[in-house]
Amino acid sequence: MRNVALRTAATRLGFAAALLMVTAGASACSSDSAKAEPCPADDQINVEINALDKFRFDPAALEAKEGKFVVKLLEDGSLPHNFRIKGLDGVATVDASTKSACATFSLAKGSYTYYCSISGHETAGMKGTLTVS
Ligand SMILES: [Cu+2]
Known part of the structure; x- marks a missing residue:
């Protein structure tokens, strides 16, 4: 019972980590090319x-x-x-x-x-x- 709960938490963490990596990868890709930061006032x-x-x-x-x-x-x-x-x-x-x-x-x-x-x-x-x- 306890092991199942742990495993589920670990799976969620793994998914969150994978999601983070995808997000970081996407921003790393776009940061250098076309659109820069918007200009402030x-x-x-x-x-x-x-x-x-x-x-x-x-x-x-x-x-x-x-x-x-x-x-x-x-x-x-x-x-x-x-x-x-x-x-x-x-x-x-x-x-x-x-x-x-x-x-x-x-x-x-x-x-x-x-x-x-x-x-x-x-x-x-x-x-x-x-x-x-
Ligand atoms: Cu130039």
Whole structure:
């Protein structure tokens, strides 16, 4: 009798774990591709950056204070671009239909490189320097 109850609980746990794995897998898949996080209200945004089709970010240098850093990337052309900071999690990805995207980063003091990770863009010059104090 007792064993049956235990087994049922174990089965439920196994099912919950499997469900968790499926959910985590699905979000891991979608986190990097098309849709980024929705943009917060304007007063929550630390900086707006233009992604130019000549493979440049405008501005190409940024300064920020350590802590939460919300970036709004604006598409100023027709090519898809994104914004990443080397060594940190987070990506803002715009495409021809959305024209803007946001990402939140957690900054520690130091010097960082931000870049567009779409193939060839960084090499073509789509990068900049972020100084955090
Ligand atoms: Cu790009």
